[in-house]
Amino acid sequence: RGGNRGAAGNRAGSNRGDSGTSGDGGRRNTFVLATTIDDVSQHIQSQGKWILDTGAGLHATDCKDDLIDYVEVENGPIFKAGFGGEGRSPGYGKVEFVTYTEWGTFSVTVTEVWYMPGLGHRILSAGRLDKKGCRILANNGRIFVQMENVSYGGYGTLHEWLDVMEGRLSEGNSGVYYMNIHTKAHQERVKALAVLEQSVDLWHRRFGHLGYEGLGRLAKEGMVKGLNVTADQVKEAAEAKRTCEPCVKAKLTRVPHPPSGNVSNLVLQRVHSDVCEMPIKSMGGARYMVTILDEHSGFATVRLVATKDMVPDVLKEALTLMENQTGKRVREFQTDRGREYVNVRMREFFWDKGILHSTSVPYTPEQNGRAERLNRTLLEKVRAMLQDANLEQGFWAEAVMTACAIRNCSPVSDRGATPHELFHGYKPDVSVLRVFGCTAWVYSEKQHRNKLDPVCEKGVFVGYERGSKGYRVYLPQQRKVVVSCNVRFDEQYPQQDMTNIPMDTVSDDSDSDEEHSASDAGESGVIPGVGGGKSNGAGTTHDGGNIGNGTGSAGGDANIGQESRYPRRTHKAPDRYSPEPGKRHVTVAATTIPKEPSTYEEAINSPEAVHWRQAMDEEIASLHAQGTWRLEHPPQGANVIPGKWVYKLKRDANGGIERYKARYVAKGYKQIEGVDFDEVFAPTGCHATVRAFLASAAAEGMEVHHVDVRTAFLHGELEEQIYCEQPPGYVTGEGGEKCRLIKALYGLKQAGRAWHRKLEAILAANGFEISESDPSLFIKRVGSRVVRVLTHVDDLLIASNCASLMAEVKQYLAKSFDIRDLGAVSVFLGMEIMRNGGELKISQRRYAFDLVERFGLADAQPEAVPMKPNLVQLTAQGIGVVEQEPFEDATKYRALVGGLMYLAVVTRPDIAQAVYRLARYMSKPVPAHWEAAKAVLRYVKGTAT
Secondary structure: OOOEEOOOOOOOOOOOOOOOOOOOOOOOOEEEOOOOOOOOOHHHHHOOOEEEEOOOOOEEEOOHHHOEEEEEOOOOOEEEOOOOOEEEOOEEEEEEEEEEEOOEEEEEEEEEEEEOOOOOOEEEEHHHHHHOOOEEEEEOOEEEEEEEEEEOHHHOEEEEEEEEEEEEEOOOOOOEEEEOEEEHHHHHHHHHHHHHHOOHHHHHHHOOOOOHHHHHHHHHHOOOEOOOOOHHHHHHHHHOOOOOHHHHHHOOOOOOOOOOOOOOOOOOOEEEEEEEEOOEOOOOOOOEEEEEEEOOOOOEEEEEEOOHHHHHHHHHHHHHHHHHHHOOOOOEEEEOOOOOOOOHHHHHHHHHHOOEEEEOOOOOHHHHHHHHHHHHHHHHHHHHHHHHHOEOHHHHHHHHHHHHHHHOOOOOOOOOOOHHHHHHOOOOEHHHOOOOOOEEEEEOOHHHOOOOOOOEEEEEEEEEOOOOOOEEEEEOOOOEEEEEOEEEEEOOOOOOOEOOOOOOEOOOOOOOOOOEEOEEEEEEOOOOOOOOOOOOOOOOOOEOOEOEOEOOOOOOOOOOOOOOOOOOOOOOOOHHHOOOOOOOOOOOOEEOOOOOOOOHHHHHOOOOHHHHHHHHHHHHHHHHHOOOEEEEOOOOOOOEEOEEEEEEEEEOOOOOEEEEEEEEEEOHHHOOEOOOEOOOOOOOOOHHHHHHHHHHHHHOOOEEEEEEEOOHHHHOEOOOOOEEOOOOOOOOOOOOOEEEEOEOOOOOOOHHHHHHHHHHHHHHHOOOEEOOOOOOEEEEEEOOEEEEEEEEOOEEEEEEOOHHHHHHHHHHHHHHOOEEEEEEOOEEOOEEEEEEOOEEEEEOHHHHHHHHHHOOOOOOOOOOOOOOHHHHHHHHHOOOOOOOOOOOOHHHHHHHHHHHHHHHHHOOHHHHHHHHHHHHHOOOOOHHHHHHHHHHHHHHHHHOO
């Protein structure tokens, strides 16, 4: 944190020693405080605010109660407050402060603080702090007092400067700063914060705006553990008739339908379900929530899906999981008559499991009343939580998952236990609960930041992670959700308004009157850390303090009135998280950055299953639309080629996810030459052609646009008779049928050639000619108008000096192929392309930094040149390396040099000579070569733009 050293000198005429006592010889020793009575308002004084004064000669307070170890003196310093008053200090002592900074909460002791009755202020002298070894930095109206080598108790000593005090510049006086500190003598205020944390209103919000009656039952009947509020407090709040605005906006009272007299008396004896359509897509793309309710216990779970055809899959998974958790089996399943429940797939599932499927009479939702009531309860909580948090409606999926988990820990019947306890057999521990939508600070792991980056990121708490005992926090700047147990919260104040985040709205219409609600392929129902059958009491689940509520862990095990002398750091979990007997295991922090699955099974079982399923559906629909195959029984002895799903995350120039892509490909290496294929060559644009294409376009003032051809290879027609396996997850027919390929499927050896042949014919019919320099470049001239098309498999670059001619070419291509017009090019073949007027810049910045991260040099010092002279001589002649042992991992060396070579070939000719020298030792590198290669990468790190 940069800043100038704060001035900390004496006023004219002052003369002080370290103790602040007067000098010898009877000379009058007068200290003038820079602060005047007009600088600070009376209400600030009454709140016990301390001022850091860069012009004050010593520390002073007008309140004797602030001081401990008080010492009376006869010849104390004479003070003037700048308004004409004068007095002599009768003594001094030391003050113990509780300070609040971004690093945490500290206990700091300041010595030699003089008691000056009638002063009207509490003053800290910047000069005194400076002499005591503190460092004072001021920047942009803020001031920071730093100390070095701060001890962290069990964590040891941190050898760096930490902010132990923070303050802000006062208005109208550039030398006075209000500090964010409090004395131990004012501990009543801190205790008030502790009371606030455990207050009825706070627990009301933590429980998703649960009614006072339900909250009182939780406290009175001891249904949960970790609830630090009494039934009397709840009763007092209810009698005071406190108004909760989010509750008023979210909840309506309706006349209930009479309950059914036939009530189940066993867990899973009867399970209810409903599908609810939402008016807006969630952040993750879900449009429906599927609610599942056990009638006996009242335990509920939620699944989120993008389309209704996914409902049978999530129902099967959810019911199987519930049976495995309880050791019991579902006997009856009650729903409405929506098509998502009444279909062949569900009928077969119920038949195999021996489940009776009961349905309601059409247009009579009352007969599925329990599921309907569950939907209402969840949506009431969701509306209240979103209102309370000032969050956009697109966060409904996160809210409904949290609401369902909270509901399971709340009383829903008069049976004296929560649904969680009735279903799982043990009481939940609610000490981990936090207010949905509150501000949260997440610790950034070292591998994700450099030494100068902040140690944490500010986000919004959006729920509890299933299975990892972590908190889910949305980071607005990165537009992603991370999961971590190293989180600190501020639950006192609503989150800043986030209702302007753009969302994709969808129609409110349903396909049927029987269809009501919906979800993202996620699951909710259990708050991580609430159980396990055993508990060590509050505070054994997460390392998350409450910023706004004083210090403490998420479990509430810290005593607000007994501040530690050391800041609570968030990068290391306390010992209570170690997997010892009797203690819960907490997983390491993990972000929910999607990964590319390698198999179909990984895709459908991943957290992003909804996206991968949608991508596969689109691929299958495209394959059928193109007439890629027809199902046949292959002749005996035919070579049936296996296939596989390939998954890819398409990213934008900033590295964000643009779309999920799934492609079904043939395993072409199983083809037999001469039987399944002959010619396979197909031209693609080389990097030299791409650079020349972009350079000429920039020089001639042409616009360059990017067009992607969807399922390009499927347009190529095959001449051979080839059979392929049906795609996993989409097998149809009576059994034994294989795909007789009509079009070229990705993965076939001749697929690229067939596609290029088709594209070449289409462009030639539109007047394009093949360039003599590169067969992947096509040119068309119409008078002075020129349009060029550069092809690289299914990616096309189109450059033209005439916008209408470019539009004509796009329209012509769209008639023959299914294309995506990506507009002005920004990313092509891994190159980031930026335009500034008549200038085009190409870069591989993201690839370069990925390479740096991959080889563990994120924190390394950059090099000024690719290769130093001594290494040039070393790599040229092999001097000094003959006697060295071979490098321990030659494959790693080859991978690094290969990565550098790709950079050199595409955008970084400045490292070409160094990479050329390193490439000479690919077979038998020695440690000296490895160090030289890392030096090149460090140079790339320092020059990547």
